[in-house]
Amino acid sequence: MHQPYTEITEETIHAMVHGFYDRVREDQLLKDVFNNSIGDQWDPHLATMCRFWSSVLLTSGQYKGNPMMVHMQVDGIKRHLFDRWLELFRETNLYLFTPEIADHIQEKAERIAQSLMLGIFYKPEDVKVGT
Template sequence: MIPAARDAIRPQPEQPLVHPLMDRAFIGALVRDFYSRVRADSRLGPIFASEIDGDWEPHLEKMTDFWCSVILKNGAYSGRPVPAHLKLKQVREEDFDIWLGIFKQTATELCEPAVAAVFVERAERIAQSLKLAMFYRLSAPGTSPSES
C-alpha cells in the first residue's frame, strides 16, 4: 500500500476538547456528580461500595485524572483500567448500559450539547472497550478458551 493511502485509512488521534469552561475543576465536578449518582443506583452502588471502602476521594481524584486525560489529553492518568475492571467478578455486561445511562444523564445536565456529545462519545468507546476486555476475551491461537 502506498504511504498516502495507508495514512488516509489510519485513524486520526483524538484531539483535546478546547472549550473556555473545560478544565480540571469542571471535569472534577462532573466526576463527583456522576459518582454520587452511581453510588445511589440500586445495582451499581453496591458494586462500587464493595470495592471502595470508606474514603472515596482517592478514587474520585483518580477518575478526575482519567477523564482529564480522555477529554483534555493532558496525560494526567497513568493507571490501567482493564486489569482493574477484570478483577470485578460481580460486574455483568448489562451493568455498562446502566453506567453509560447515568454518565449520559450527568453529562447532558452539566454540559452544553456539543461538550456533552464529546464526553458521551468517548464514554461509549470506553464502555465498549471494557466490555470487550471483560466478556469477549479471545483465546490465543491454537488453544481452547479454557486453556488461555
C-alpha cells in the same frame, strides 16, 4: 437554574466526576458493585477518576493506570451494568454541559465502555466459526 458549562476544564471535569459518582452511589443497580469494590476509598477513587478523565478529555497525561486490569478484578461486574453506567453518565453530562459537549464526552465514554466490555467479557471459545 444551572447554567451549563460551555467548555471542558479541570474544574468542570471535577464537577462531572463528583456529580456522576454521587448518582452511582445512590443507584440501585450500581451502588453495591461500586461500594464493594471501592469500600472506604472513595476520595482516592474520585481523584483517580478526575485524573483519568482529564487525560481522556484534555490529553493532560495525568492518569498513569491500567483501567482494563482494574475492571477485570471488580467482583460482580456484569455486562448490563455498563448500560446503566453509560445512562447515568449521559444524564449527568447533559445536566452539566451544553449538549454538544455532553455528546462529545459520551462518545468517549461509549468507546471506553466498549473496550472494557471486550476485554472483560470476550471469550474466543464462544465464537462459532462458519455458523
